[in-house]
Amino acid sequence: MRLAGKRALVTGAASGIGRASAILFASEGARVLAVDLAEEGLEGTRAEIEKHGGKCLVRRADVSDEETVRELVASCRRELGGLEVCYANAGVSGALVPFFELSAAEWERVLRVNLIGPFLAIKYAAPVMRDVGGGSIICTASVAGLRSGAGGSAYSASKAGVISLVQTAANQLVGTNVRVNAICPGLIQTGMTRPMFELARERGSEKKIGQLNPLKRAGQPIEIARMALFLASDESSYVNGQAIAVDGGLSSSHPFVPGRLA
16 A cells, blocks of 8 residues: 555546556555546546545646636645645647647647646645645656657647756755655556557558557556556655656657567
8 A cells, every 4th residue: 555644636637647546546455536527437436436435526627727626725724634645747749730830829728738737736736735744745747758759749748848857846845754756657548549559540651650669568557547547645755856767768769660679
């Protein structure tokens, strides 16, 4: 029970990485507030947690709205008694259109969810954690935020911003025992990436998915959730201000043709 007695807020918890993380956190002893815009999916997350005896509250909410995030954290204080873990996972992929065809409105929409959302989570969760003696804030970034070529322009910029955000926030929280870290997933099979997987199946090229990383496969949400659990737990008590890639090794190398390097 690596999170026994802890209270956790997880955004984007209706599906994919957020759902896997909320379920895993609860199975390790945390009381969870699961948040998403997709209410039906949230109920599925709660049902799965409660089926195994866990405790889960759900809220349908827009995590890019400041007053909403303020109230979500306040709900953790009122209904869970505090907050030690906050996983700011909610995100959108944005429109996959050429750079010069992107509108400012689309750029702003992506950054509002992917970057302003985590900023608000840190802004309001950190003081509550400080008051209870410390805690762990985790943000979902992406390998697309490490370098070009793994996502659309707005998405990549937003995730690069998340990496900078956790570094900046970790140093703003000096002496509070509140840690802030990011996870940089590679290609993970979630609702966000479903169109890519479906297109590959239609083309008969499903076996090529993930071929650019050394493991030669896509990842599953639970594989990101396990990293989130490590960062949420006291096992990572000396890990702070980091952006950790969980990508099958994709970001460990420049592109190359397998078998052509000595």
